[in-house]
Structure formats: C-alpha cells, structure tokens
Amino acid sequence: MKIEPQHVVSLTYNLYVDQDGTENLVEKTTEEQPLTFLYGAGQMLPKFEENLSTLSTGDNFDFKLTAEDAYGIYDEEAVANLPKEMFSGTDLPQIGDVLPLQDNNGNRFRGQVVSVAEDAIIVDLNHPMAGQELHFTGNILNVRPATPEELSHGHAHGPDGHHAH
Known part of the structure; x- marks a missing residue:
C-alpha cells in the first residue's frame, strides 16, 4: 500500500550523523520495535515525511536531510542562564x-546543562542534533489506513492500530 496522509506507517530506520568525516550510527529501530506514526499529522520532520511520500510497503529508503531541514542550524545564542x-x-x-x-507560552522543550556557575545553571537549548546533517536508511514495513480513533487522537496506536498493554 502506498503512503498517503491519514495512513499509519511502520518502518525501520538507521540514523547516521557525520562526526569528523565518519558516519556514525546514532539511532536505530528494529522490526520488533519499529517507528510507527500517523503520516501527515505533523509528528515527524516535514522533510522526513516528504522523502517517504512516494514509497509503499516493502520499499527501502536512503536519504539525507540538511541541518536546516532537520533540527536547524546550531544557534550560539540559544543558551539560558x-x-x-x-x-x-x-x-x-x-x-x-x-x-x-x-x-511562558507552555511550550515544552529540553535543555542540556553545559556549565554550573556560582549563581546560575547554564543550559544549551539547541536540539542535540542541531547543526547536523541526518542520513536515514531503512525499510517501509507496513502502510495501512488509520482507524477513526487514531484520526481523532491525531497519532498512531501501534503497528496494528491498538494500544499496547
């Protein structure tokens, strides 16, 4: 089945980032625990979904996302005391x-502590993969129409459409 909006996609992937000229594997999913998501619901990086848009069940993929299309350029100013x-x-x-x-707007995010000063904790607010080109390889395991419940919730409930217990 072809990937389309309002379909649930299950896939395996390997994510590589370039570190000093060598591609290192930094994240991996397996067939036993695939990445399963509701396509077109805004949960994934837009360019990640765009690269999958022509694929169907059983297809392999291999593409790169620039830092701008992934988690953004590293921002030296994105440090908080x-x-x-x-x-x-x-x-x-x-x-x-x-x-x-x-x-103040209720947006949640994460910051990594980069130093501890006398009166403050200095936190880097950049995404851990900011400034990095991401290289994805993988396989589309399954594509299926989302259930009405998944559509109303705005996310996939697992490879088979049910919450895991």
Whole structure:
C-alpha cells in the first residue's frame, strides 16, 4: 500500500550523523520495535515525511536531510542562564544533565546543562542534533489506513492500530 496522509506507517530506520568525516550510527529501530506514526499529522520532520511520500510497503529508503531541514542550524545564542534558586529543594543539575523546561507560552522543550556557575545553571537549548546533517536508511514495513480513533487522537496506536498493554 502506498503512503498517503491519514495512513499509519511502520518502518525501520538507521540514523547516521557525520562526526569528523565518519558516519556514525546514532539511532536505530528494529522490526520488533519499529517507528510507527500517523503520516501527515505533523509528528515527524516535514522533510522526513516528504522523502517517504512516494514509497509503499516493502520499499527501502536512503536519504539525507540538511541541518536546516532537520533540527536547524546550531544557534550560539540559544543558551539560558537559570538562577540556582529555581532548583532549591532539589539536587542541583550536573553538567550533561538534560532538563525538561517550559516557556511562558507552555511550550515544552529540553535543555542540556553545559556549565554550573556560582549563581546560575547554564543550559544549551539547541536540539542535540542541531547543526547536523541526518542520513536515514531503512525499510517501509507496513502502510495501512488509520482507524477513526487514531484520526481523532491525531497519532498512531501501534503497528496494528491498538494500544499496547
């Protein structure tokens, strides 16, 4: 079956990023635990979906996304100083910790602690893969029409259309 909006796609993929001239595998799914998503619902990177738009069940894929089409260019300005008082009553975050944060509009995002100063925690708000070209290879395992429940919820409920228990 061909991939179309309002269809659920299950696929396996390997994600490679270039590190010092070598492509390193950074993420992988398997046939036992594929990536399953509602196509066209805005859950995936738009260019990721665009690259799958002509494919059908059983097809292989191999494409690259530029940083601009993936998680954006690395922004040197996207660093925040969080006052240490924010963490009173809890353990202070350590360098490398990833903190769940929320802005004034209720948007959730994550920031990685890059340093701990005397009165502040310095957090990098860039996506961990910002500034990187992503190379995806994989296989379309299954394409099926979404169920009415999945369409109303706006996401897939698993490869077979049911929530896992």
